[in-house]
Amino acid sequence: MKITGIETFLVQPRWLFLKISTDEGVSGWGEPVVEGRAGTVRAAVHELAELVVGEDPLRIEDHWQVLRRGGFYRGGPVLSSAMAGIDHALWDIAGKVRGVPVHELLGGPVRDRVRVYSWVGGDRPSGIFDAVSAQVAAGFTAVKMNVAGPLAPIASPAEANAALARARAAREALGPDRDLAIDFHGRVAPALARRLVRMLEEVQPMFVEEPILPELPAEVLASVVGASTVPIATGERLYSRWEFKPVLDAGVAVVQPDPSHAGGISELRRIASLAEIYGASLAPHCPLGPIALAAAMQVAFATPNFLIQEQSLGMHYHDGHEPVAYLADSALFRFTDGYAARPTGPGLGIEVDEEAVRRADETGHRWRSPVWRLDDGGLTEW
Template identity: 30%
Template sequence: MKITDVKTYIAGNNWKNWVFTQVETDEGITGLGEATLNGFAKTTEAGVHDLKRLVIGKDPFDVEHLSLSMFRNYYSDGGQIQGAALSGIEYGCWDIMGKALGVPVYKLLGGKAQPKLRAYANGWYRSARTPENFYKNAKQTVEKGYTALKFDPFGSAWRVVDRPDFYYAIENIAAVRDAVGEEVDILIEGHNRFSVHTALQFAEAMRPYSPTWFEAPVPPQKISSMVEVAKRSPVPIACGEDYYCREQFSELLAYNAVHIIQLEPQYLGITAAKQIAAMTHAHNGVIAPHSAQGPLCSLVCAHLNTATPNFYLHEVFDDFNVDWTRQLLNNPIKVEDGYITVNEEPGWGAELNLDVVEAHPYNPNNFLPLFSDGWEKRQSVEMD
């Protein structure tokens, strides 16, 4: 079997354009992939077409070699853009292998290490940033069966905040804890916002509300800053979604400071993601992969998590996106009583609905402006 082409499609979801790929072969088997990256849909789409010359004519079963080639052979560091494009192609290869062999991808990754996946809700707080709204939306979310919720209470904060904004963010955290009770996990999203000192002040202030983790409290580029926060914080630190190569995770893990690793398969590909999960396992850590892209990314993470013994939590946006997005795949993930179970269909077990893609085209204003007021509403935004 040989790869003959890679095609791309963009669906205009209002808070992030989703980039999908289809890897084609000379035997008629096609593989579905995703190459989404916030704000860079057209760029990653171009990246897919730049990289595909490295795989056309090659056997999709040689996925380890293909993944390395797409990462290494241009001798350039394309960062998350290169990683997203690589993943779009590599995901398609895994789907092809599963279809050709008649097995779900998780069986190719080692089989079922997890009978089901505990899910946490994200994207549930799409309203004005007030304690009252956080309380109401959190109650509605746990009523759907979720036992863990993640949220960013910080508005458009960056590096430092004034005292009223500081305490307002803590009020939002308190409102969620009050709404969900003591037995539900609350996960605080930092979105790389703060200086080390501000992050540590917030970590201390949120401690009475027993967050399960404080995620990405400082920018990821200086791993030493993340490590400093992790070693001094009274609550656990989680991070990793921004990294796009094994070496970054190797450096992070070497400090033995962060033990909740949120690798992003969308920037790594499954081949590297599986290796990083094993590296984390060797450091007595757990993985909670970042899954904030499109519906195929959710499925990919579900297969990876199912085959990973040190899996912790699975991120879910799908239940909180607009209705039409649920029609993009013919067999998307389903959350029942707060848990996900992957289906047993070959490959990813889903196909892309091209009619739905065509009905919702790319829009340059579809991205998440995390440092602008009102970003929580996840609406298409025209920037000044």
């Protein structure tokens, strides 16, 4: 079997899909994207395609090594995301060739179902109690929300108290038996992060996500970890096991590699194994499309230290374009009591609606990350 070509598709609202075809008619799907830089990643995919077209698709690890190490400059969000999509598709092909889901190729399932959570509140969180109540009514046992919208480096007491009030509203709606995750989204300066995590202890978050920017030194992250008893999570903007080691050394409780950014299924597995050494859990970041989510779930079913899976159904970015719209069968994403059942279909366990994807690519998209400014006109983190 040989790879005959790689195609890419810009799919609304902000995704990029790829398809790998082979000379035996077996194809695989992947989702390589950096949100807001889909066109850039698309170009990188087609450059990397030169390294795998004409080769055996079942040599997944060898391809991963060549894609990463075959260039003098490596890593970073664009190249790692391009690699990730190719890796998804190769695992999809391998599962289809052998007639088993990918998690069977990763050692078999270690659980029967995967817990998922939903987003509430949007980028500028509001209406939290009602939004959380709706997710509870839908059967979810965990939700995640942003701590706040734009924040000054040292927020006022009113801003800090407003963040706490929103978290209290979420906890009231959830009750004591469900979980709340709180995303700082890298918007919070270290001194304020240390203050806020202490304030949030009373609502007992499952974790606080990306409390500070990922480029800050690991010892600064360690100071946030040590500031409270709240478990700290991070990793959506880290792209390899080498980048995860310093944050694990800093004491984070949860690692959050993204299946579309951190080198794909192959590297997610290695990051999870690294985290296991530190007693840390895996909670893959995935506010993206159906292929990325399917890839993350395959890893989740085969990973002992998996905690919970992010998913984007109903997310505020979608603007009417839901992930299931690009699937011929959405059974994998029908959640019951906040859990996803173990997929039994071959490969990634989904059937992509190729006609819908090709139609979407005719329109494409130009989604960009928002640019936020404070009242004084200065740039702040989104």
